[in-house]
Amino acid sequence: xAGISRDxxxxxxxxxxxDMTPAELDHLASELGVILxxxxxxxxxxxxxxPPTSHPLPLQNVYRKDEVVPxxxxxxxxxxxxxxxxxxxxxxKILGEEA
Amino acid sequence: MSLKYExxxxxxxxxxxxxxxxxxxxxxxxFCGCNTIFGAEPNTQTCPVCLGLPGALPVVNEKAIEYxxxxxxxxNCSIAPFSRFARKNYFYPDMPKNFQxxxxxxxxCVNGFLDVEIDSNEGIKKFRVxxxxxxxxxxxxxxxxxxxxxxxxxxxxxxLLDYNRAGIPLVExxxxxxxxxxxxxxxxxxxxxxxxxxxxxxxxxSDVKMEQxxxxxxxxxxxxxxxxxxxxxxxxxxxxxxxxSVERAVRGEMIRHAELLNKGERVVxxxxxxxxxxxxxxxxxxxxxxxxxxxFPEPDLVPIVPDATWIETMRAAxxxxxxxxxxxxxxxxxxPDKEMASMINADVLEIVEATVILGxxxxxxxxxxxxxxxxIANEKEVAATDLPxxxxxxxxxxxxxxxxxxxxxxxxxxxxxxIAGEGRPSEVIEKRGIKVVSDDGAxxxxxxxxxxxxxxVAEKVRGGNVPAAGxxxxxxxxxxxxQADAAKVRELLLKHLGQ
Numbered sequence: 001x002a003g004i005s006r007d008x009x010x011x012x013x014x015x016x017x018x019d020m021t022p023a024e025l026d027h028l029a030s031e032l033g034v035i036l037x038x039x040x041x042x043x044x045x046x047x048x049x050x051p052p053t054s055h056p057l058p059l060q061n062v063y064r065k066d067e068v069v070p071x072x073x074x075x076x077x078x079x080x081x082x083x084x085x086x087x088x089x090x091x092x093k094i095l096g097e098e099a
Numbered sequence: 100m101s102l103k104y105e106x107x108x109x110x111x112x113x114x115x116x117x118x119x120x121x122x123x124x125x126x127x128x129x130f131c132g133c134n135t136i137f138g139a140e141p142n143t144q145t146c147p148v149c150l151g152l153p154g155a156l157p158v159v160n161e162k163a164i165e166y167x168x169x170x171x172x173x174x175n176c177s178i179a180p181f182s183r184f185a186r187k188n189y190f191y192p193d194m195p196k197n198f199q200x201x202x203x204x205x206x207x208c209v210n211g212f213l214d215v216e217i218d219s220n221e222g223i224k225k226f227r228v229x230x231x232x233x234x235x236x237x238x239x240x241x242x243x244x245x246x247x248x249x250x251x252x253x254x255x256x257x258x259l260l261d262y263n264r265a266g267i268p269l270v271e272x273x274x275x276x277x278x279x280x281x282x283x284x285x286x287x288x289x290x291x292x293x294x295x296x297x298x299x300x301x302x303x304x305s306d307v308k309m310e311q312x313x314x315x316x317x318x319x320x321x322x323x324x325x326x327x328x329x330x331x332x333x334x335x336x337x338x339x340x341x342x343x344s345v346e347r348a349v350r351g352e353m354i355r356h357a358e359l360l361n362k363g364e365r366v367v368x369x370x371x372x373x374x375x376x377x378x379x380x381x382x383x384x385x386x387x388x389x390x391x392x393x394x395f396p397e398p399d400l401v402p403i404v405p406d407a408t409w410i411e412t413m414r415a416a417x418x419x420x421x422x423x424x425x426x427x428x429x430x431x432x433x434x435p436d437k438e439m440a441s442m443i444n445a446d447v448l449e450i451v452e453a454t455v456i457l458g459x460x461x462x463x464x465x466x467x468x469x470x471x472x473x474x475i476a477n478e479k480e481v482a483a484t485d486l487p488x489x490x491x492x493x494x495x496x497x498x499x500x501x502x503x504x505x506x507x508x509x510x511x512x513x514x515x516x517x518i519a520g521e522g523r524p525s526e527v528i529e530k531r532g533i534k535v536v537s538d539d540g541a542x543x544x545x546x547x548x549x550x551x552x553x554x555x556v557a558e559k560v561r562g563g564n565v566p567a568a569g570x571x572x573x574x575x576x577x578x579x580x581x582q583a584d585a586a587k588v589r590e591l592l593l594k595h596l597g598q
Contacts, residue, residue, distance in 0.1 A: 054396030066162035069132030088259035
């Protein structure tokens with residue numbers, strides 16, 4: 001694990017729309033590098049006979065039936081939203097692609 | 100001054116690629132039990148899972164997997180023995196989770212094909228469109244941009260989000276690049292989407308309503324110089340929500356690319372939005388900087404390993420292919436190839452079939468849908484099937500013409516009135532007092548009046564010039580306000596004049 005570069009962190013911040021100062025970038029690049037290297041140690045114990053997995057349990061084909069269950073009320077759905085209007089979630093203007 | 104299409108295809112060869120998104124017609128969402136009703140009040144079909152609230156865990160809708168495998172089988176795909184979901188991370192509020200659950204490098208269906216036919220002036224041409232993959236994902240929420248002059252995102256003050264649609268099962272069907280279509284690229288694109296739609300409809304896995312967005316097409320287009328094997332830069336046009344628009348979008352993009360290339364400029368790889376009113380596209384965002392989705396396997400969902408017996412059961416239960424169904428109809432109705440192609444091209448085959456099922460004669464049903472109704476649809480620039488006239492209305496009109504209660508001319512009036520919203524055919528006939536004048540006495544009175552105003556014409560007919568009778572028949576039809584049966588008038592008139 002080669003760690004994470006300052007450019008990587010800057011790119012991630014851009015993708016996540018987090019505004020970071022140069023000092024924060026410097027700080028996080030080294031801090032995230034340490035964390036990643038710690039996690040990467042797991043790879044040292046994974047032998048050739050252990051296939052990569054995305055789930056901790058050996059499960060497959062877990063399904064639910066196509067049945068409708070009651071949804072939240074709109075009031076409940078919107079209750080934790082910082083802002084709402086016309087029964088919709090209100091968000092700051094978005095730059096980019098139209099949905 | 101834009102380039103002519105002929106000049107584009109004289110120099111360049113188009114290369115197509117099509118991505119079609121289909122909302123599946125399941126009762127509940129992809130990963131939760133919320134309802135999927137179109138047009139419900141905002142945010143009435145949401146829950147912690149589709150709102151991405153902390154701790155919520157998704158569970159896959161089995162029906163959605165079944166439908167996706169059926170689609171794959173119908174498109175001659177291999178079904179992957181093992182596939183997984185992935186997170187497509189992006190920071191945009193149409194997904195409250197900040198990612199869309201999709202499939203990335205392990206799609207459920209791969210390597211299929213779909214054969215399409217187009218009706219050209221060189222006859223029926225066949226093309227094979229190869230399908231790269233069919234994968235599962237979920238639809239996004241709907242944004243409403245508030246403020247700003249145009250209601251568009253640029254200049255908007257803020258946006259309002261309705262998450263009813265977020266999490267509805269969505270299947271993406273991606274073609275390989277389709278080379279070799281030449282000048283027919285726009286028609287091939289349209290025929291592919293039409294054929295795909297018919298297949299999806301026959302499978303009963305989606306309501307495939309392009310105007311409601313349950314079937315959406317993104318058209319990728321690039322140009323290369325004829326004879327070159329270097330692919331050009333492609334643009335991806337979104338927002339294409341009718342068959343007609345698919346064709347227009349591809350043609351429009353070919354012209355736009357050619358203009359840029361002819362000027363020595365380069366085509367930017369970007370997403371563009373189709374504008375229904377102008378038929379042109381406008382730039383969305385530049386792909387080069389926008390796409391970094393950081394896909395990774397979805398840790399909250401387990402792999403899909405479909406049982407071989409299950410797949411074979413589905414394969415055995417696949418419905419008749421639309422292409423075979425069409426052949427069967429063509430034979431049963433004794434329709435010539437060209438007429439069949441016209442019906443397919445006008446997208447009225449299904450509605451003609453529905454009219455025939457209600458008892459109408461196939462030739463008559465076809466005649467009205469392709470004739471008067473198509474004419475009105477053209478005038479209004481909508482699809483014939485979107486006009487407010489139903490197969491039942493047309494079957495009723497066909498029956499009234501067959502019994503002699505309406506003439507073709509009166510039937511046209513009734514059709515116009517039904518489309519204008521005056522009610523069902525029987526209501527229109529009653530309200531307008533439309534009826535065929537078949538009373539011989541009334542017709543003879545009109546005939547005699549016509550003869551007396553045009554004695555010279557009558558003399559010609561008496562002298563054996565039968566075609567001259569047309570002017571007299573016309574006068575009688577005018578006198579009876581078009582409510583007479585022209586054939587009957589002709590018969591009576593000629594008899595009266597000794598012919």
